[in-house]
Amino acid sequence: IFGIAILVFRPVLYRSIRALLLFAAVFTLVLVVAAIGAQWQPVRPELVPVALAAIIIRMLFDTRISMIAARILAVLAGGQSVYRGTNALFLNLVGGAAAALSMRTVLRRDEGYRYVRTIGAAYLFAAVTLGLTLGWTTRQIGASAGFGILNAFVSVVLAMFLMPLAERLTGVTTALTLVEWSDLNRPLLRRLSLEAPGTYAHTIAMANLVEAACNAIGANGLLRRVGTYYRDMGILERPQ
Numbered sequence: 563i564f565g566i567a568i569l570v571f572r573p574v575l576y577r578s579i580r581a582l583l584l585f586a587a588v589f590t591l592v593l594v595v596a597a598i599g600a601q602w603q604p605v606r607p608e609l610v611p612v613a614l615a616a617i618i619i620r621m622l623f624d625t626r627i628s629m630i631a632a633r634i635l636a637v638l639a640g641g642q643s644v645y646r647g648t649n650a651l652f653l654n655l656v657g658g659a660a661a662a663l664s665m666r667t668v669l670r671r672d673e674g675y676r677y678v679r680t681i682g683a684a685y686l687f688a689a690v691t692l693g694l695t696l697g698w699t700t701r702q703i704g705a706s707a708g709f710g711i712l713n714a715f716v717s718v719v720l721a722m723f724l725m726p727l728a729e730r731l732t733g734v735t736t737a738l739t740l741v742e743w744s745d746l747n748r749p750l751l752r753r754l755s756l757e758a759p760g761t762y763a764h765t766i767a768m769a770n771l772v773e774a775a776c777n778a779i780g781a782n783g784l785l786r787r788v789g790t791y792y793r794d795m796g797i798l799e800r801p802q
Contacts, residue, residue: 564589567630575623580732584622585631587731588615592635600644607650608657608689608709610639613681614717616661621725622734625662632658649696653688657710660684661717674718681717685710740788750795758801761794 564585568576575581596610612635620628636658640651664680686707693703729736746755746766755762769790776783 564631564634568627571630572623572627575627578732581623584728584732585619588618588631589635591615593638596639596642596645600642605644605648606709607640607645607648607653608685608706609713610645610650610654611713611717611720612636612639612654612658613661613714614721616658617665617677617717617721618724618728620662620665621721621736622728622732625665628662628665629659632662649692652692653685653706653710656684656688657681657713674722678711678715678718681714682711685714737784740784744784744788744791751791753798754795758794758797761797761801765791765794 565576568585592611592615599606599609612632615635616628616632619631633655636651636654639645639654645651660681660683661677664677689703689706689710692698692706693700698706725736725738728734729739745751751762754765769787772790773783773787776786
C-alpha cells in the first residue's frame, strides 16, 4: 500500500532507490523496536516509535507521505497478535498523525522542544480519551500518558541525531543543513570576504534581495539565499 501511495503521489520518490532504502530502513527500525517492546510485560504500545518515522519522513519529504507512512506503521504494529487489545492502533495513529502534522521546516535545534510538547500532548489526549472510554483509573491514564510523552521525547531526539545520516542516504538537503551552510564564518565564505571583499559585499546584498523576493512569492527563500552565497566562488581562482 505504501509503495502504491508513493507511486501515485510522489513518482519521483518511487524512482529513487535511495529514497526507497530510507523508507525501508525507517519501517524496519520501527518494527524492530515494536518487536523488542512486545517482549516486555505489560506491553506498552505507547512506546512503538511511529512518531520517529513520521518525523524523519516529514523532515526529508512532505506531510502527505509522512502521514501515510505513520498510518501504515500504526496498522502494521497494532495488527500484531501481541498488541491486540492494547489500543496500539489508536495510540499510534494519534501519535504518528501529530508528528506528521506538527513538523515544519526546522531552522533551529531548540525547535525540537516544541515538537516534543506537541506530540506529547497528542499522546496525553489519546490516553485521556481511552481512559474515559474504557473506565481506566487515573493512575492508568497517567502511566499511558507518561510513556507516550517519553516516546515523543526519544523520537524527536533520535530523529535529530539520525537526520545527517538520512540526508546522506537520500541526497536530500534539509533546511537545518542550509542554515549551517549560511553561516558567514564558514571557511569558504571567510576566504571570499578576505580575498574578494567587493564580490563578498555584492553577494550578501544580492542574497538578501533574492531571499526577500522568493519569500514574497512563496518560494524557498533560504535555499536561494544559500545558493546566492556560493554562486561566485569561482572568482577565488583569480580574485584580482
